[in-house]
Amino acid sequence: MALGGLLSSAVSAETFVVRDIRIEGLQRISAGTVFNYLPIRVGDSVDEQATADAVRTLYRTGFFRDVRMERDNGVLVVAVQERPAITSIKIDGNKDIDSEQLLDALKQVGFAEGRVYDQSVLDKVENELKQLYYSRGKYAVRIETTVTPLPRNRVAIDLNISEGRVAKIKRINIVGNEAFEDDELLDQFELETSGWTSFISKNDQYSKQKLGADLERLRSWYLDRGYINFNITSAQVSLTPDKQDVYITINVDEGDVYTIKEVKLAGELIVPADDLGELVTLREGDVFSRKAVTQSTSALTERLGAEGYAFANVNAIPDIDSENRQVTLTLFVDPGKRAYVRRINMAGNTKTADEVLRREMRQMEGAWIDTEKVKRSRTRLERLGYFQSVAVETPPVAGTTDQVDVNFTVEEQPSGNLMAGVGYSQSQGFILSSSVSQDNFLGTGKRVSFEFNNSSSNTVYSFGYTNPYYTIDGVSRGFNLYYRETDAGEANVSDYTTDAFGGGVTFGVPINEFDTVRLGANLRNLTLKLAEDAQDHQILFVNPDWDGMATDYNDSESYLSATLTASWAHDTRNRALFPDRGVLQRFTAELAVPGLDLEYYTVGYRHEWYRPLFIKDWTLLLQGDVAYGDGYGDTQELPFFENFYAGGPATVHGYEDNSLGPRSTPDNDPIGGNFKLVGSANVIFPAPFLADVQSVRTSAFIDAGNVYSTYDDNFDVGELRYSAGVALVWVSPLGALTFSLAQPLNAQDDDQTQQFQFSLGATF
Incomplete structure (x- = not known):
């Protein structure tokens, strides 16, 4: 700070009254700005101390690189030399961080175009930029700054950045561990040495925050296994001279394993002690585990919360017996007031x-x-x-x-859908569809929908209406009307066509929080038309008295049927879309009432079981589906157009849609069966490259299943078909996309296999 020339030596110790103030040297800054900061006013008596304080005040504004004060008789002369203004900032060489992000970072420290240039701020800028690159693992970064003076007291700033490459973790050493191998401990770390997946995960790039999290995971690993005195004595991070490789050394002191001597409950036990004791997972003789302690205190807190004690506290107080390596754990309960x-x-x-x-x-x-x-x-x-x-x-x-x-x-979120679409699936070919649906019609929670769907195998028109709260107790009621044309030959099954129209009503009755019973009635008129090369069993269904003559039968027939449906569902899944925990069980039954053209029944059971795995965001899904149908009265068998089918992504991956089970002779077309058994085991895991697990689901699976005709032979478990593979489902803004790659494990010679299967849809 320049304070020279404050006052002449002749008057330096004298006090004088300021009759006027004159500012000299201003270029860009207005005189009014200077007067706002200047602590001296006309009429003030000033001395050497007052002028020195005034110089410091003006200098601290950062506008000036030199400030002098002189006395011209009764006039105080303030002579200033302004700092230059930054007219431009140019950044070159940056690839990892774009220029806009860097300029925003500079602005945070007061360095931007139009601001006053200050060398000390520029030095701070260089340090801030280096820290920004250090946080990304680029420790070899170099920043060269060029300041170019320009006319009218301005400067141009050029920042040339040499980023260098990201420093990779070369080795992580753990010193002092005896109970566990290095590999077992390093499996708990997010940081790792370079591997073939590192370019995706970036986990071979050192980060102080990641290392801190890894050290906490290491501490939890030991504390959950009884090492109550475990301690990380030091964590050292070193760079090679070229700043390209990182070495991490972690020194630990494991200590001894401690067991539980006794678990006691203390405090105000609002809930009976026996009930609370059942929630504690630790028992006498167990190895001490901090995780188990946390789970126990959380369970106790939740139990008290269910009784209205929302602000309850449960504190775990350990009493450590170092000599016997035992812990007496006291869980002190403070319920507070019921809220x-x-x-x-x-x-x-x-x-x-x-x-x-x-x-x-x-x-x-x-x-x-x-x-x-x-x-x-x-x-x-x-x-x-x-x-x-x-x-x-x-x-x-x-x-x-x-x-x-x-x-x-x-x-x-939008609960309605107005859609026109085109898509393709391997079983139905090109699909044209349009639909208008509103799950929350006019904000009432009622659902109204109309759908048109046209593919090579199906043409569908339908209208539906559902009131989920038809009664105040949560009984739902829904209506539906539909018209459907089906060409079975285009769906990879034996050749025939049906035209059906009908409608129905369904009531849903909640039994409790997780169980619902649904009852429905439907009326349908179906016209069946056989192909020229119709199978014998199809002809016999239409013409029970057929004598086997090739042309002596009717090739079409209409059937009026009324069906009653009933189902019971137990659903504890946490989400309707992509659940990751809970169980779904559903029993279904359908009965075509006697007295009309068709008399048959079907029953089925479906089970889905979701359980989170020990790896975060990984889920085990076990599911099974079994169904059986038969005729009664004048209908001797289950109508063949009501048969069950298997094969394809919805049942057994790796086999063509509907291709499994009994086949016709001599053309070998699938004809389905009256008994279906399918199941699968799935491991669901986060999609690589995608963080949005809510709309994308990937899984590895093993499928098993088939359909059977109980009229021809008995069920044979040896006829089950198996496959294994991976699948991806993406609920995109353009519709649902499903892909699977599966390998049939026991395909027979006449099976139709299809390793890659997909269904695509797009809206416009």
Whole structure:
């Protein structure tokens, strides 16, 4: 800071009264700006200390690189030399970080076009840019700065960046471990040495934050296995001289394994101690585990929350016996006051009526809060399909100690669909479709839909209406009308066509939170037309008295049938789309009532079981589907156009759609069967390259299944077909896309296999 020439030596120790102030040297900055910062006014008495303070004040503004003050009789002369202005900033050589992002980072530290140039700020800028590159693992980065003076006290800044390559982790050493091998411990780390997947995961690039997370995972690994005194004594990170390779050395002190001597409950036990004790997973003699302790305290807290104690605390207090390497664990329960719900508030539902949300509530106003009911209420809102996200908060009511509000905040998403589309599937060929549907019609929660679908095998027109709350108790009622033309020969089965029209009504009755019974009645008129080369069993169905003459039969017949349907479903899945936990069980039955043209029945059972695996976002799915049908009365067999089929992505991957099971002679076309058995085991995992697990699902699977005709032979488990492979489903903005690659494991010579299978759709 320049303070020379403050006042002449003759008057340096004198005080004088300022009669006027004159500013000299200004170019861009206005005199008014200087007067705003100058602490001296006309009429003030000033001395050497006052002028020195004034110089410091003006210098601290950052506008000037030199400030001097002189006395011209009674006039205070302020002579300044402005810092240059930055007229342009040019960045060259940056590839990993784009220029806009870098300029934004510079602006954060006060370095931008139009700002005053300050060398100290520029030095800070260079350091900030280096830190930005260091965070991306580029420790060899070099930054060269060129400052070019321009007329009218301006400068141009050129930043030339040599990024260098990302420093890779060459080795991670763990020193001091005896109980576990290095590889076992390093499997817990996100950071790793370079491998063939590193260009995707980037986990071979050092990050201080990632290392900190890995060290915490290492600590948890030991604490969950009884090493209660485990300690990381040091973690050293070193770079090679060329700053291209990173070496990490972690020194640990494992300590001894401790076991549980006793687990005690203390405090105010609102819930019976026996009930709480069942929630504690640790027992006497078990190896100490911090994870088990956390799970136990969480379970106790949730149990108390279900009794209305929303602010309960459960603290685990360990008493360590170092001599015997044992831990006495005391779980101290502090339930606090029981809290009651004052109000349940809804926010964010601009289109959906408040009633639609409130009827899904399981927590009631005025009752004590039950955290499980609050969670269930949120899940029910998420399962409606009207909302992109649902958040819930339970803030205490101000001025009270025993009341809370429950605030649900939803983010609505389009619940209607107006679509025209074209697609292709391997079993149905090109598909033209259009549909208008509204799951939340006028915000009432009712569903209205109309659909047109045209493919080589199907032409469908349908209309549907469903009121999910036909009664206040949650009984639903739905109607549907449809017309369907089917060319079975185009669907890879024996050749015949049907034209059907009909309608029905269905009621859904909730039995409890997870069980629903559905009852329905349908009326259908179906016209069946046989092909010229119709199979004997088809002709016999249409003409029971046929004598075997090639032309002595009717090739078409109309059938009027009325069916009653019933189903029971137990559904604990956490989501309707891509669930990752829970169970779905569904029993179904259909009976064509006697007295009309068709008399038959079908029964079926479907099971889906989702269980999260020990790897994050990995899920095990086991599913099975069994169905049986038969005729009765005047209909001796299940009508062949009601047969079950197997093969294809919906049942057994790797085999052509509908191709498994009995076949006709002599053309060997699939004819389906009256008994179906299929199942699969799936491991669902996050899609590589894609973070949005909500719309994309990838899996590895093993399928098994087939269909049988119980009229011709008995069920033979040896006839089951197996396959294994991988599949991807993407619910894209343009429609659902499914792909699978499967290898049949026991295909027979006459089986129709198809390793790659897909279904594509696009809207316009």
